[in-house]
Amino acid sequence: MIIQKERGKVVTSTPSPREKFKMVAKTMVSLEEVLADELRALGAENVEVLTRAVEFEGDMRLLYRANYCCRTALAILKPFAEFEANNDQELYDQVYKIRWEKMLDVDGTFMIDSTTSGEVFTHSYYAALKTKDAIVDRFRRNFGKRPSIDTDQPNYKLNLHIRDNHVTLLMNSSGDSLHKRGYRQGVGVAPINEVLAAGLLKLAGWTQAIKQSSNQAIINFYDPMCGSGTMLIEAAMMANCIPAQYYRGNNFGFMRWKEFNLGEWKSVKAEEDRKIGSIDFEGEIWGNDIDEQVIQQCERNLEYTKLHHDVMLHIGDFVDQEPPEGRTLIVTNPPYGERIKVEDLNAMYEKLGDTFKQKYGKDCDVWLITSDFEAMKHIGLHPSKKIPVQNGSLDCRFLHFELYEGSKKAKYAE
Numbered sequence: 001m002i003i004q005k006e007r008g009k010v011v012t013s014t015p016s017p018r019e020k021f022k023m024v025a026k027t028m029v030s031l032e033e034v035l036a037d038e039l040r041a042l043g044a045e046n047v048e049v050l051t052r053a054v055e056f057e058g059d060m061r062l063l064y065r066a067n068y069c070c071r072t073a074l075a076i077l078k079p080f081a082e083f084e085a086n087n088d089q090e091l092y093d094q095v096y097k098i099r100w101e102k103m104l105d106v107d108g109t110f111m112i113d114s115t116t117s118g119e120v121f122t123h124s125y126y127a128a129l130k131t132k133d134a135i136v137d138r139f140r141r142n143f144g145k146r147p148s149i150d151t152d153q154p155n156y157k158l159n160l161h162i163r164d165n166h167v168t169l170l171m172n173s174s175g176d177s178l179h180k181r182g183y184r185q186g187v188g189v190a191p192i193n194e195v196l197a198a199g200l201l202k203l204a205g206w207t208q209a210i211k212q213s214s215n216q217a218i219i220n221f222y223d224p225m226c227g228s229g230t231m232l233i234e235a236a237m238m239a240n241c242i243p244a245q246y247y248r249g250n251n252f253g254f255m256r257w258k259e260f261n262l263g264e265w266k267s268v269k270a271e272e273d274r275k276i277g278s279i280d281f282e283g284e285i286w287g288n289d290i291d292e293q294v295i296q297q298c299e300r301n302l303e304y305t306k307l308h309h310d311v312m313l314h315i316g317d318f319v320d321q322e323p324p325e326g327r328t329l330i331v332t333n334p335p336y337g338e339r340i341k342v343e344d345l346n347a348m349y350e351k352l353g354d355t356f357k358q359k360y361g362k363d364c365d366v367w368l369i370t371s372d373f374e375a376m377k378h379i380g381l382h383p384s385k386k387i388p389v390q391n392g393s394l395d396c397r398f399l400h401f402e403l404y405e406g407s408k409k410a411k412y413a414e
């Protein structure tokens with residue numbers, strides 16, 4: 001069912017499975033363009049980049065595919081009502097008018113996530129409460145009973161978005177956030193979000209590197225501080241064309257919708273699963289960490305994903321570890337001193353810079369994410385790119401260092 005605004009009114013219609021509708025994919029700061037590229041590659045139309053989101057059009061198959069395949073999306077939302085409301089009563093009245101019984105069973109469950117901005121609705125929780133009241137009051141009046149709230153696995157996870165007096169209601173087709181890939185068997189103290197890890201790899205050019213690697217210009221991947229291995233697993237999944245949610249199981253919000261079509265879902269999944277291993281990736285993927293326990297967790301994650309034959313792990317200080325021979329992309333997430341305490345973070349970043357210059361050399365393309373802007377200066381190399389990104393609540397920069405011949409030779413000549 002699609003419910004759309006038509007001259008201020010809320011109307012409903014039931015689309016055919018191939019009918020196209022608007023969707024919104026949510027993402028993180030600076031990942032909008034890479035997500036737009038991913039969506040275009042999956043067949044999305046009228047793709048438009050927004051702030052931390054991408055709007056696009058497609059049918060139900062694309063909704064299933066985007067959920068299964070997008071590495072840099074946090075959620076795929078389907079807008080279904082849009083109207084204006086200037087106060088609580090208008091919000092209640094407009095929500096009440098929606099024919100909720102068309103999508104939601106009276107014995108079904110729902111929950112509402114809300115965000116508000118502007119001066120009309122200043123409390124998002126209160127706006128969500130009004131919306132919930134209108135839905136349950138409509139059911140009570142018509143059926144004498146009402147659907148329940150389930151904040152864990154509801155049939156419909158609704159998203160209420162209010163900007164000034166403009167209200168949009170969307171269905172979250174993903175359910176749990178898409179960063180929950182389902183492959184984590186163990187984590188270190190500060191694992192990076194999977195969507196962020198995939199986004200950083202894409203910003204660093206790993207997608208192109210994989211393609212080149214299959215054309216004999218072999219490019220390797222190395223994370224010298226790999227922790228529980230998120231970068232390594234995302235890199236290896238990309239190299240093997242393993243869909244982003246391959247390990248997630250049947251855990252998508254759309255599967256609990258009334259209009260869920262199991263046959264269409266199975267066919268989309270089978271199409272994407274057939275692509276696994278379709279690229280002849282010849283490079284090596286290496287990880288290293290100083291903490292033996294964390295490396296054991298990384299091994300467990302790799303074994304679970306069956307990617308343990310694709311990734312080589314080392315235990316030790318990054319300063320002692322050479323990267324793989326030949327052209328290598330290095331993307332790493334060192335401690336920032338927030339969750340992992342380091343005695344002297346500035347000295348550690350200085351060591352990192354020295355290692356880049358002396359051990360890595362011109363065959364390596366180095367990228368690093370950090371939130372410590374002071375320690376960053378101690379790397380002693382000028383980044384050629386500084387991309388603002390967000391790691392949880394931390395404002396970070398993703399830095400690119402281009403290395404040149406000379407410094408490595410100079411070190412070994414000493």
Ligand SMILES: C[S@@+](CC[C@H](N)C(=O)[O-])C[C@H]1O[C@@H](n2cnc3c(N)ncnc32)[C@H](O)[C@@H]1O
Binds near residue numbers: 230288336
């Ligand atoms: C922020 S965590 C990396 C988390 C990782 N991206 C993940 O998703 O699990 C930083 C890692 O750097 C490692 N580390 C700290 N100092 C190191 C050193 N000198 N050499 C190698 N690894 C080091 C820590 O053990 C920790 O696992």
